[in-house]
Amino acid sequence: xxxxxxxxxxxxxxxxxxxxxxxxxxxxxxxxxxxxxxxxxxxxxxxxxxxxxxxxxxxxxxxxxxxxxxxxxxxxxxxxxxxxxxxxxxxxxxxxxxxxxxxxxxxxxxxxxxxxxxxxxxxxxxxxxxxxxxxxxxxxxxxxxxxxxxxxxxxxxxxxxxxxxxxxxxxxxxxxxxxxxxxxxxxxxxxxxxxxxxxxxx
Amino acid sequence: xxxxxxxxxxxxxxxxxxxxxxxxxxxxxxxxxxxxxxxxxxxxxxxxxxxxxxxxxxxxxxxxxxxxxxxxxx
Numbered sequence: 388x389x390x391x392x393x394x395x396x397x398x399x400x401x402x403x404x405x406x407x408x409x410x411x412x413x414x415x416x417x418x419x420x421x422x423x424x425x426x427x428x429x430x431x432x433x434x435x436x437x438x439x440x441x442x443x444x445x446x447x448x449x450x451x452x453x454x455x456x457x458x459x460x461x462x463x464x465x466x467x468x469x470x471x472x473x474x475x476x477x478x479x480x481x482x483x484x485x486x487x488x489x490x491x492x493x494x495x496x497x498x499x500x501x502x503x504x505x506x507x508x509x510x511x512x513x514x515x516x517x518x519x520x521x522x523x524x525x526x527x528x529x530x531x532x533x534x535x536x537x538x539x540x541x542x543x544x545x546x547x548x549x550x551x552x553x554x555x556x557x558x559x560x561x562x563x564x565x566x567x568x569x570x571x572x573x574x575x576x577x578x579x580x581x582x583x584x585x586x587x588x589x
Numbered sequence: 590x591x592x593x594x595x596x597x598x599x600x601x602x603x604x605x606x607x608x609x610x611x612x613x614x615x616x617x618x619x620x621x622x623x624x625x626x627x628x629x630x631x632x633x634x635x636x637x638x639x640x641x642x643x644x645x646x647x648x649x650x651x652x653x654x655x656x657x658x659x660x661x662x663x
Binding site for chain 2: 389451452454456457458459460462463464468469470472473510511512513514515516517528530531532533534535539540545548549550551554555558561562565
């Protein structure tokens with residue numbers, strides 16, 4: 388069975404924010420909510436890099452552990468999703484997440500915080516696949532159409548990879564081998580160990 | 590009399606020493622049970638109609654489009 392994962396290759400990301408834009412457009416995400424964002428590392432210094440960050444769909448997801456209403460679940464494919472109908476918008480998941488993935492729409496007076504929204508790996512949520520209810524709450528369900536997350540599929544430099552962990556780690560391994568042949572090195576993919584355990588094996 | 594005094598002394602000492610113990614201050618989170626609605630797998634409904642193998646093949650093929658080394662050599 389496929390075990391879905393994201394992999395961001397910091398050597399390739401050109402900080403174009405195309406993944407962010409594609410995600411917002413695909414899922415019709417409101418202002419103020421960014422399921423994916425591009426972060427600059429060592430800004431302005433030699434060795435500056437950029438990485439595209441969203442929910443990594445952790446193997447042992449801390450958001451699931453801290454949720455007081457237990458609205459999170461793992462799908463068979465390893466995607467971490469949540470039920471917005473029972474989310475109370477408490478924000479515990481935001482504090483627990485090492486990637487800052489949970490987002491909270493803030494509309495209305497007094498900074499009222501809405502129900503949590505996050506990357507779904509383009510897998511929708513607990514509503515019938517492809518339904519209007521699913522789209523309005525969670526966005527488009529591309530996995531049920533046999534597609535992969537739009538952010539990874541449209542990445543112009545293929546810095547962001549998404550899909551079965553074994554397949555994308557094979558793609559990355561091939562790249563690293565080619566780089567080594569050219570005399571350049573690259574470290575482990577950013578966030579991989581944090582999300583999927585040491586070596587990204589779980 | 591002496592025996593009961595010794596027992597009382599031991600009890601007092603045990604009580605005094607218990608103040609030296611320390612509880613762990615680190616919260617241990619326990620995974621809860623999902624309380625929400627059940628979800629349908631991605632291969633349920635059109636276009637795969639429950640054919641899990643076909644869905645997995647489609648996703649695996651699609652994933653290879655991210656490998657430009659293969660795309661270049663096609």
